[in-house]
Amino acid sequence: MRVGVLTGGGDCPGLNAVIRAVVRKGVKEYGDEFVGFRDGWKGPLEGLTMPLGIDQVRGILPRGGTILGSSRTNPFSIEGGVEQIKANLAAAGVDALIAIGGEDTLGVATKLHDLGVKVVGVPKTIDNDLSGTDFTFGFDTAVNIASEAIDRLHTTAESHHRVLVVEVMGRHAGWIALHAGIAGGANVVLIPERPFDIEEVCRYVETRFETKYAVIMVVSEGAVPIEAEDDSGMTLLTGEKDAFGHVRLGGIGERLANEIEARTGKEARAVVLGHIQRGGTPTAFDRWLATRFGLQAIGAVHDGDFGTMMALRGTSIVRVPLSEGTAELKLVSPEEYAEAEVFFG
Amino acid sequence: MRVGVLTGGGDCPGLNAVIRAVVRKGVKEYGDEFVGFRDGWKGPLEGLTMPLGIDQVRGILPRGGTILGSSRTNPFSIEGGVEQIKANLAAAGVDALIAIGGEDTLGVATKLHDLGVKVVGVPKTIDNDLSGTDFTFGFDTAVNIASEAIDRLHTTAESHHRVLVVEVMGRHAGWIALHAGIAGGANVVLIPERPFDIEEVCRYVETRFETKYAVIMVVSEGAVPIEAEDDSGMTLLTGEKDAFGHVRLGGIGERLANEIEARTGKEARAVVLGHIQRGGTPTAFDRWLATRFGLQAIGAVHDGDFGTMMALRGTSIVRVPLSEGTAELKLVSPEEYAEAEVFFG
Amino acid sequence: MRVGVLTGGGDCPGLNAVIRAVVRKGVKEYGDEFVGFRDGWKGPLEGLTMPLGIDQVRGILPRGGTILGSSRTNPFSIEGGVEQIKANLAAAGVDALIAIGGEDTLGVATKLHDLGVKVVGVPKTIDNDLSGTDFTFGFDTAVNIASEAIDRLHTTAESHHRVLVVEVMGRHAGWIALHAGIAGGANVVLIPERPFDIEEVCRYVETRFETKYAVIMVVSEGAVPIEAEDDSGMTLLTGEKDAFGHVRLGGIGERLANEIEARTGKEARAVVLGHIQRGGTPTAFDRWLATRFGLQAIGAVHDGDFGTMMALRGTSIVRVPLSEGTAELKLVSPEEYAEAEVFFG
Amino acid sequence: MRVGVLTGGGDCPGLNAVIRAVVRKGVKEYGDEFVGFRDGWKGPLEGLTMPLGIDQVRGILPRGGTILGSSRTNPFSIEGGVEQIKANLAAAGVDALIAIGGEDTLGVATKLHDLGVKVVGVPKTIDNDLSGTDFTFGFDTAVNIASEAIDRLHTTAESHHRVLVVEVMGRHAGWIALHAGIAGGANVVLIPERPFDIEEVCRYVETRFETKYAVIMVVSEGAVPIEAEDDSGMTLLTGEKDAFGHVRLGGIGERLANEIEARTGKEARAVVLGHIQRGGTPTAFDRWLATRFGLQAIGAVHDGDFGTMMALRGTSIVRVPLSEGTAELKLVSPEEYAEAEVFFG
Numbered sequence A, B, C, D: 001m002r003v004g005v006l007t008g009g010g011d012c013p014g015l016n017a018v019i020r021a022v023v024r025k026g027v028k029e030y031g032d033e034f035v036g037f038r039d040g041w042k043g044p045l046e047g048l049t050m051p052l053g054i055d056q057v058r059g060i061l062p063r064g065g066t067i068l069g070s071s072r073t074n075p076f077s078i079e080g081g082v083e084q085i086k087a088n089l090a091a092a093g094v095d096a097l098i099a100i101g102g103e104d105t106l107g108v109a110t111k112l113h114d115l116g117v118k119v120v121g122v123p124k125t126i127d128n129d130l131s132g133t134d135f136t137f138g139f140d141t142a143v144n145i146a147s148e149a150i151d152r153l154h155t156t157a158e159s160h161h162r163v164l165v166v167e168v169m170g171r172h173a174g175w176i177a178l179h180a181g182i183a184g185g186a187n188v189v190l191i192p193e194r195p196f197d198i199e200e201v202c203r204y205v206e207t208r209f210e211t212k213y214a215v216i217m218v219v220s221e222g223a224v225p226i227e228a229e230d231d232s233g234m235t236l237l238t239g240e241k242d243a244f245g246h247v248r249l250g251g252i253g254e255r256l257a258n259e260i261e262a263r264t265g266k267e268a269r270a271v272v273l274g275h276i277q278r279g280g281t282p283t284a285f286d287r288w289l290a291t292r293f294g295l296q297a298i299g300a301v302h303d304g305d306f307g308t309m310m311a312l313r314g315t316s317i318v319r320v321p322l323s324e325g326t327a328e329l330k331l332v333s334p335e336e337y338a339e340a341e342v343f344f345g
Helices: A015-030 A042-046 A081-091 A103-114 A139-160 A175-184 A198-211 A227-232 A252-264 A274-278 A284-303 A334-343 B015-030 B042-046 B081-091 B103-114 B139-160 B175-184 B198-211 B227-232 B252-264 B274-278 B284-303 B334-343 C015-030 C042-046 C081-091 C103-114 C139-160 C175-184 C198-211 C227-232 C252-264 C274-278 C284-302 C334-343 D015-030 D042-046 D081-091 D103-114 D139-160 D175-184 D198-211 D227-232 D252-264 D274-278 D284-302 D334-343
Strands: A002-007 A033-037 A049-052 A096-101 A119-123 A162-168 A188-190 A214-220 A268-272 A308-313 A316-321 B002-007 B033-037 B049-052 B096-101 B119-123 B162-168 B188-190 B214-220 B268-272 B308-313 B316-321 C002-007 C033-037 C049-052 C096-101 C119-123 C162-168 C188-190 C214-220 C268-272 C308-313 C316-321 D002-007 D033-037 D049-052 D096-101 D119-123 D162-168 D188-190 D214-220 D268-272 D308-313 D316-321
Touching: A002 A015, A002 A042, A015 A033, A015 A096, A015 A284, A015 B334, A033 A042, A042 A081, A096 A103, A096 A284, A103 A119, A119 A284, A139 A162, A139 A175, A139 A214, A139 A274, A139 A284, A139 B284, A139 C274, A162 A175, A162 A252, A162 C274, A175 A188, A175 A214, A175 A334, A175 B284, A188 A198, A198 A214, A198 A252, A214 A252, A252 A268, A268 C274, A274 C139, A274 C162, A274 C268, A284 A308, A284 A316, A284 B139, A284 B175, A284 B334, A334 B015, A334 B284, B002 B015, B002 B042, B015 B033, B015 B096, B015 B284, B033 B042, B042 B081, B096 B103, B096 B284, B103 B119, B119 B284, B139 B162, B139 B175, B139 B214, B139 B274, B139 B284, B139 D274, B162 B175, B162 B252, B162 D274, B175 B188, B175 B214, B175 B334, B188 B198, B198 B214, B198 B252, B214 B252, B252 B268, B268 D274, B274 D139, B274 D162, B274 D268, B284 B308, B284 B316, C002 C015, C002 C042, C015 C033, C015 C096, C015 C284, C015 D334, C033 C042, C042 C081, C096 C103, C096 C284, C103 C119, C119 C284, C139 C162, C139 C175, C139 C214, C139 C274, C139 C284, C139 D284, C162 C175, C162 C252, C175 C188, C175 C214, C175 C334, C175 D284, C188 C198, C198 C214, C198 C252, C214 C252, C252 C268, C284 C308, C284 C316, C284 D139, C284 D175, C284 D334, C334 D015, C334 D284, D002 D015, D002 D042, D015 D033, D015 D096, D015 D284, D033 D042, D042 D081, D096 D103, D096 D284, D103 D119, D119 D284, D139 D162, D139 D175, D139 D214, D139 D274, D139 D284, D162 D175, D162 D252, D175 D188, D175 D214, D175 D334, D188 D198, D198 D214, D198 D252, D214 D252, D252 D268, D284 D308, D284 D316
Parallel strands: A002 A033, A002 A096, A096 A119, A119 A308, A162 A214, A162 A268, A188 A214, B002 B033, B002 B096, B096 B119, B119 B308, B162 B214, B162 B268, B188 B214, C002 C033, C002 C096, C096 C119, C119 C308, C162 C214, C162 C268, C188 C214, D002 D033, D002 D096, D096 D119, D119 D308, D162 D214, D162 D268, D188 D214
Antiparallel strands: A033 A049, A268 C268, A308 A316, B033 B049, B268 D268, B308 B316, C033 C049, C308 C316, D033 D049, D308 D316
């Protein structure tokens, strides 16, 4: 067969591992040929291709990023986009397509499948907020980086009587904050699913300083103060839109540190991990998961299992309908947060 | 309640995280008191205790080893051992016991439970070979260390036309070798479940050197050559017993490198990771898993769920009968090995 | 002899290694006794002591922070401070004092020495800006952390057409930024010694995006725009004073990213490493340097070499007058910056 | 100018950083052209070249190995070798040559320079045993890897009453063992410069186990027992020659562990780091040093400073005569060993 591959959306450690597994198994087990589409859906839309074979995937397993490039292009927001894609896939002689990406990329894949394109999906989100799969690759890498950062902060916090705020990724879901907070032994974890009360946070800081000399706080980039607080000088905390109309990735960390210092008089400092969490080499877990997603995806193509998405369930990789995987965001439930709460405060 | 805690068997990153979670939740949610038993089953056997409270578990989350010490003492091989344990538990005023350990430690726990001791188990094996749970803590740390080692070897192997053999842990099961081999992009993975043919290994080395300049081979400490080879000079490969009657932890790596070099004329070198894999700070995944095992274990104590063992299923921690968890070793199946084989050779 | 030890100023990986070396050599070679003074100069000022012997220094080599605690207390700004210190040293039966700290702490040591206190200094600054020594411990750790962060950013930057700004420590001197920028392969390095022209920075960004798709920029926390720019909307860039009158540690990174994005229309994101750089376990180089400083310091005490500070010159540890070591800040010279400039732009 | 570049000898983190710096500065500051010679002296000997320009050196800074390949080919042991080299350099239009390598590679460079070839040398040895320079790149990386391994062993050693032997690189010089031993807090360090007495080592083990429960021992691959011991069953400890006539890289670690266990009855295990130490990404220090060596080397070419080798002195890169740099091995002096001995035992 002749199979197209593309990667869409934000950077995520493990993308190259998926591509390598797809190509290795395709070539060695099935004698497939591959076409690399560049820059997400922009590739099939504009006919941007690159060679993709054993030579191209050599040595890419430990490397972050994606050799195929990425974009946030959505062909459904472009007139005639779908027809162009169909035409370009036909022109490239592509029998089937493997789309690796998050909610947006797989949402496009779902619609294209409904329109007759033979597509198989591989889920990707560093935030781990896709339903249908136990974990997504990239998440373990991000959590480890955040957790190592917290480890390093413990000594400083203890020697210097400070509040240290670590801002981690997680626009809608607090998984990175929650796991890193548990793994790093943080005192406070603030997540988007649970708007926080700045007054309560400050009261906690003051109480803790009565007996201890440090507070380590992990905050998701998407965490927000409760409504009431918006009137008391915390409006900025909700995040600003940038020049592109996206909510700024950074911001809450430094704002929270400023606010706590102003209100409690305790020195507070922010660490903003930003893109460090999504770049660089993947952990062993993420490489293993991404590789197995890739192996299963090319298998699904040969089984004619189109319209499916790969998912981890326990230690098995299974195929679930694309629509199911992207139907709703997987959020931290109150029970999951409560389980960890014994370590906070 | 007054709860005893002990850790048995070999070192494993995450032991301290379990202890900390048990104590934190026990004290904060239930008002429990704790007794630390030292050095595995030797503790309750000989009445060796240590204080165990919030102060003792502070700062231990990122630390390898176990603050309680460990041993391989088996009370069932000592006359009157069980009676001594019962007497010492009573003397310490202990209502229930949490035993953290592997096959041996939990085997003792199972028998004691049958004899009326109120015990809850937490599984621990770096080799990940306990049935009943998707993963055990310590395994992810070991795989990451082995995988980082393989990453480093790639450049040397490529610049210097060598065979590099990495010996990893795994006496009976090849999980560490398999996962690290997949994550590191090894060319050959030899595991205990699949006796290897040294002639076939050497033929592969020679074939690969026709087009490539390096071979990276991962071998479990417990991997063995097939019977037939024992007659052709490979007897040493089966491993020697040490002064304590145990099969030597190391050995197969250096022996295999020697044998390959002698047979093929290609320079071959061994890396023996040994105890590096089981010491030191746990990964975020292992801290998260160990912490959740601990939280669930103290919960099981308060639910009166004795005779159970904590287990990971998907992303949930469930309780399974102790007998089930230790009934049989979880080995790499032929299918699981075959899945990865597309990367080997 | 009976020797007092204290640590002052900000956190720095390697402090515990110095303390351990002092005590180990003192006890084993000279039969010394030690008194630990807590929290920098506050310790001898208020008579705050702790036991300090072989037991206290066991296991602290790899740990960040300082077991003695630290503070920025300056006895010369307190009336009668010097007399109190003399009285407390006498009361503790201390024959000599080893002071480990930066410019401020050693400045106090210098003055006390002039007033007759037997003191030996060990230099400490994560910024590496103390003259008289080739390197100070802590610096190598900070540079490695910053350099690993830059490594991770490369893949994201390349996949996503972004400007990534990494803010590192360095209030007055740009050593961390310069070394991390060289080691990480940054495109732009902005340091305090060389006020930058925001228009020039933006022109560079635009030029680079004509052929490349990413800019990685390292900026010292103390970097400032040139005067002229203050009129064109960049006033905030000079940093704000916090509630304690210090210039805020953070700030320039996020401000610079905002400004670049606003001016060029390219997405720009900041990473603020903050205290991660000064916490946690030291690198091997820093442990080696700190250990050797400690060994030399206790030697200096026994040689009666008071009023000296330990310094690295090549691979030797030498003793220089305290006054010399703190006389002036060691800044990045125009030649040193120019040497690296071939990689920038 | 048209400048040739080659790398010879064993792998060493930082080689690519040197190549990149040479090319970047050569192209940007001087408008140079470059010729890459492949596989050490084999390249100019056999006329094996590859393109070398800005494109080839992009992204290689963090990568281990060498894009030019390497070999141990010595043109002086091949009849007519020197003439061939001169002819091939002329044929390639090369005005000058930069040779990056250790004792052997630079020894050839020295002789070629005497015979009129315009050559500049950059020293490279992971063992740090070249005189004339404070440090060589690669060494810091190796020491960090060994030191991290020792960190991990501490917890296991403590929990399990064991002797753990870590074998590190160092055929003739014990620098890696000494620095890693100091940085990791080892109890015993055995180096080639100081033949050891196995009986003394075992006596120490027994004494230490009277009060402690663990011994961590670092041993250079080239460490040897004292003569007298050869008669008492330790002959194997001197190492065997392999099929290529080299002394085996590994061996002493496992042999020492076996011997100690047999003699003392204490469980002893070996870790053999092997090529892990010389592969993979360089530390920030090594990247900085290698980069500065490269910048200085191309400067020396343009200054007509042939027959020189780059050297680190303090924080400066200086040029020393090639003959001086390779005149004698830099070994650990008795004083340097004694300085650290306070931590051993």
